[in-house]
Amino acid sequence: MEQEKLRRLEEKCIQDCAPPCTAACPVHVDVRSLTGHIARGDFSAALKLLRKTLPFPTIIGSICDQPCRSHCNRSLAGGSIEIAALERACAFTADTPAPKILVLPARDKRVAIVGGGLGGLTAAFDLRKKGYAVTVFEAAGSLGGSIRKVGGERLTPECIEGELAVLEAIGVEVELHTKADVFNLPDFDAVFAAPGAAGGSQYLPVDPITYATAREGLFAGGSLLRDAYSPILSVADGRRAAISIDRYLQNVSLTASRAGEGSLQSCLYTNMGSVKPAIAPPRSPNGFTIQEAVQEADRCLQCECLECVKVCRYLEAFGSYPKKYIRETYNNLSIVMGVRQSNALINSCSLCGLCAEVCPKGLDMGSVMSDARRIMIGQKRMPPSAHDFALRDMLFANSDASALCIPAPGKDSCEYLFFPGCQLSASAPEHVEKTYALLRDTFSADVGLMLGCCGAPADWAGRDDLLKQVLDDFSVQHRRMGSPRLILACPSCSRVFRRYLPEVETVSLWEVLEKSGAAPVAAPAREHVLSIHDPCSARNDGRLHESVRIIVTNFGYTIKELPLSRQKTTCCSYGGLMWFANAKVAREVIDRRIRESGDDYLTYCSMCRDLFASQGKRCLHLLDLLFENDVSSSSSRACPGWSQRRENRVQLKRRILTKLTGEVMTDDACEHQQEFFIAADVQAVLEQRFILAEDIRQVIAQAEQTGRKLVNPETGSTLAYHKLGCVTYWVEYSSTPGGAFSINNAYSHRMEIIEGVKS
Amino acid sequence: MTLDSANKAPWHCAACGIPLEKAKVQIAYLGSAFPVDLLRCSRCGIVFIPEELALTRMAEAEKILEDK
Amino acid sequence: MLYSTAAGQRHLCAMTGGIMRPGGFSLTDRAIASCSFPAKGRVLDAGCGTGIVVEHLRSHHGLLACGIDIATCASRPFAQASVYSLPVKTGALNGVLCECVLSLLPDAGRALREFGRVLAVDGYLILSDLYDREQQGCMRELLQCCGFSIILWEDHTKALRELGALMALQGLDHTTCLETKKSTGYYLAVARKDTC
Known part of the structure; x- marks a missing residue:
């Protein structure tokens, strides 16, 4: 798989995309984790998380204009989450000491910030953390600019001072009552002009991506770029300017890969189908109490996609989601030397295509895994045990x-x-x-x-x-x-x-x-209700779905559709040979499907029917309706074992040849075939171990012809082994008075015995 | 070594008519070979692999070597 | 140590011909082959255990080998010492071997810097150990940070798997010691001490 194709496939999986709130937030606060922490009552973790993105969480929590809220998926079911109020609640509730902020080793570059509003202070904070010497020049007698006007009662001066104290703590120098001339600061290597709403447009034009001005080393941003004051956009401006100044001082590209900054459109899909409406709890006058905050945070939908993982036990069983699986698969295939680790992931997929049906982007993991298997075969790295029983069949x-x-x-x-x-x-x-x-x-x-x-x-x-x-x-x-x-x-x-x-x-x-017209037209109605399991390989055959339903209805049955049917039907676990490659997941796949309804199932694929029957589900094949008088007993017919399946095919051929051509099959093997008996309990064990009657016949034939066998003098029983293909089969058997053999036990292994024969 | 059950195994070589004896035997899978203690006919080399060895320990070793 | 109990170690010892790690002597020999040691070069096995590799280096490679281990050692040429503080003069050695030890240390960087101290310029450091195959860059970067140039880096996870298979065949629990993570692998590295 080439890198290009890999990236295209990975991009289709949107589970990793930021949810709408985070994408819309100009500084990308991780709201989903925040509400997660609060819903668990862990306010300290919530505040710690906020501090990762926001330099002054209490201030922002109190005055944020919340562009995120209009994008919240909850708005469709009870109203958007009160995100700022939750931030404020955790800023006031969390019992965490002031954080120790890591400042990188000092760099010999100085930055002047002109304007002590939210934008300027954010830039000062970010740049100081990177190790630059930072001085803030503010014309007024205190820092904060517009936040003191919009803060109202919620944001007391003490609160503001407390929060801004962090600047001093990390070593930002502040010059109050100082009107600095941004064009005349020769002691500084870079200048950020953040004059706030009062500032004129003297610096324009400003590059909207980098905030660079035409003057070398002078950057400008903040409220001067907008009509209305927006606290969170001011923070975003400060951050954007800080990134540019850092790049400018390190002499690297200002413009490279900046598409991820600022408000974005989320590409995450979240299924709202089963979301029940819930409204925000009433808020106390001073904001959410602890209980209210927990209750409100609990309303957060924790938006994620996982559409495919929800319907596919295989995707769920490996504990992650397609984007990660694709990467893992690619890593597996690109290891030329050494050892792989994702063979089970690659070989367990049923290749049924349901993921593509439910994926908002149509990503088909089946085709990824099918390609991967072909590449492994090409590299001669497919473990022989994965599929060889099915291929021999x-x-x-x-x-x-x-x-x-x-x-x-x-x-x-x-x-x-x-x-x-x-x-x-x-x-x-x-x-x-x-x-x-x-x-x-x-x-x-x-x-x-x-x-x-x-x-x-x-x-x-x-x-x-x-x-x-x-x-x-x-x-x-x-x-x-x-x-x-x-x-x-x-x-x-x-x-x-x-x-x-x-x-x-x-x-x-x-x-x-x-x-x-081979099926009856409108037979009298029956009590019997059937749920139809459409086989996965018929997923896209709408006409076939109809034909089957017409036939079933004509027989007088009532059809009750399963939640996943027709185009969105599930695989029975035989598809893609999942059943052979991963028996555990296959059993879970079958179990999940047969529990979807208590009604008898009807299907039109014999493997689906037999596998459901093997785990106790009453299930009919469509032909049972045509040919069986006692449909009730047909639906509980056992799944024939692997040896029986082969025998059924052999006998079918014989009967048809005899009946239609009068030809009697002569089978060479038949003539010197040794007769043997397998008790039902032994047969059940053999089925489980994928040992066929034919394998046993060959082991015995070889042992009896060559005399290479072990005997137990006490019991008289015989033990023989023989390698067939890449499997060595062991059979323990006893002679019966009639000259036939009775099978006591059989087992197999793939490791090869290198017999060091002594001469 | 955990070969107590094998040591007590009552198997004799049918062709040579002698009881099996403990011996080091190589077993191989996917290009790797391993020495194991097995019961073997000292004359013709036929070996005995007990069910437990095949179904648990060998199966586990196969799985490891197949990188599952 | 790949196996933490005494009984387990005895089994492991028996299985690997006493060397107690994936690949046995073959990985050590492979690494030696890619170094150009002078005849009677001075080589230290840091974390020598019973000293079986030291014997091997003396008998098969004609090196003046000695070993240290944090556990008590029987006699010379083995000494009881920590890899953080080797009883060796600065720049005195042509080679240091450290096999299956680094991954157990809380501070691998400190040990690597100590190896750098005792090695002469252009001396060889031979490492083999468990590693996380998804983060193999970490070890390589650490080596470079500690003043080494990597001249050989090979994945030998197959040897690790073979040891796991051998343990499984003996009925030992291989999961606790060998397969902590799916991505756990085994590497062999040879690095040369840089000039400065």
Whole structure:
């Protein structure tokens, strides 16, 4: 991933953007943290935070004109937060000693500030902290300028003196009753003219960004630039001038990267959908009491985006948000030598695209993670354990044992080709047979059948090599059938074909069934309420969503929509192979989805159905409505295990061949296949460990052929191991009187045994 | 070493007909090799990896080496 | 110390052939190879533990090596001393090794300045240690601030992971000592003392 692309992606995530209040504040007070501290009753932390931005928090808290308030999101639900009043409350409430202000080591440059108003004093404060010798010249007999006029009763002279005492404490020199001539201060290296509202326009023109004047070393700003007095803008002026003077004295660019100063438009999005209105508490005459302040601060919405994190358990599980994840992913990919650390983050995403749907900027973390996987594969850094079980399952689905491609009986080619997908064949093989028969009976006699996998697992794993191989093999078969139109039952197949073989015409089985009248029209209403889970790969297929709902309604069911459905549906955790890469998060994803409604679910992807069923959710596949009389028991059908899924595919192929072509499959493996039994409790353990009956068969076959095995003389049981692919499988088994074996246990590891054979 | 269970394991090599003996065996993963004490047939070299070693300690080591 | 309990240290010791840190002697040898020490160069192992590396430097590299450790040491050429105050004359050494020690010190800069004191100009400082891979600039800057030029900087996190894997295989808890943070890594550095 190039830096440029990375930055573009990072910019799309707005979670880091300042909230509207902070953006609007010309000195960017961190209001959100401030209210956070106050809401927790921590006034000291609040005041400490204020002092980071404001030199004189009590003064500002008392007289701030609050340009922030009109931008507060709370204004839409009960009125803007009383931000200045909260600042004032914490200035008066916090029991913190006067802060020790850090002054940098002295620099041999002197700055004159002409005018002791808020702007001049802020500049004096900022520049003194940077180590410059600063002298303030004030024509009047006291500092403060306009603040003494606008302060009113809230801001007593004692209060002002107390707050301004900090200037003396850090070593700012003050010359009162002194009318300095800004053009004639030869002892100073720079001058800031901040004459306040009374000052004329003698210094103009002033550069609006840097406040530099045409005269070398003379800067001017403050109320003279405005019609009305604004305390906070005066502070901002002082700060801007101080930055310019510091840069001027260090002889660096005055104009570089200053876009972040002053009032800005916030780019943070905050969802107000579930915000309940709340109004500010009544205020005591002298401002908020402690309790009132806490109550008011608690009204702050703590604005943030996190739209994607709220709906995605995966994004939530890694504890941060996309901007950080993108950076982490990029760091991971750019490590050439050494060791990575974000593989789990990259491999756990379901690539489902929900984040892009809910993101105000359309950022799709799925495409980030999909790219990242491809880069890792290219760098040969993908851990082998991440996806290989799923990829082996794909290869098996496309192997001779279970793959099939036949035209309609008695023909050489076909007009339509039904492609049910590898997981429907694995989960409900009898529904594949029935659907194929139904299609030929009611839709078109000229429908062929193709069993196999579309290559989605390779696409998810980022294995373009395997994907290409699957698609090439598909294309050969497809052409052999006369390039028929595909009828697809699985939305993931549909996505793969549309994306990678756009020239192949496809149609969804559900649209075909809806239009051909294969589903009943308006059956009598039933009591049964169903919630529809749209599969994530059908997210953008609005017509498909409609077809499915029409069919379900025609069967007489009442549909209750889930909160996240259609375009905003969630993934069942199988997408992107999350289920294999991160079992823990996958279980949480399933759990969160199945708790969204107590009603039975209906979906049209077998993997979604089976995974929900695996965690106890009553869930139907749309084909259950067509072919099952007892829908209630279908919805609690167990999720078949991995071995069973393979076996289902194999048997499906056999049955279809026998029925439609009269061909009896001869399977070489079948002849010398050793019979063995696995008790249900052992089978459950094997499923959990991703150990297939086929793996066990191979271990036993190898052990029995070569005699390389261990025996337990006490129990007579046998233990054997064999490396298949990159996994070593161990099987403990016993002989039964009938000559078959019974499996006691099996386990596996990936570490390789280097057997130091003694000769 | 935590090989008590392995030391007591009752496995004999079926081909050689002798009990397994404790030995240092190299196991490797992703380009890194490690010596571990395992029971092994001193004649043909067949080894025994107990279930506990495979499912906990080896699995953990695999995870570390895969940088998960 | 990568492992804080005595039992853990014994295991670690056994696993790493006594050297008790990632990479064993291989990292030390690699670093020595990138220095050009004179024959019988004087080298100090600061934080030498049992002194196994000192023996190695003497037997395999022909260096006049000695070691100090804050813990009691058996005998010469080892001395009990703090890395903040080495019992060595200014500018007396051709090399200082400090492996897996700096990260434990509250003031690494002070130790580095002390190493600078005892090293002759153009003397070598060899470091290997845990570091936060997200902030590797910190250590490099500190070295430069203390008067060293970095001539070799390598990430050896793989060796750290291998030690973690080995500990996991032995059933030891590797999480407390090796993987405090996801970004924890291991580096090898060689720096040369600048002229002034």
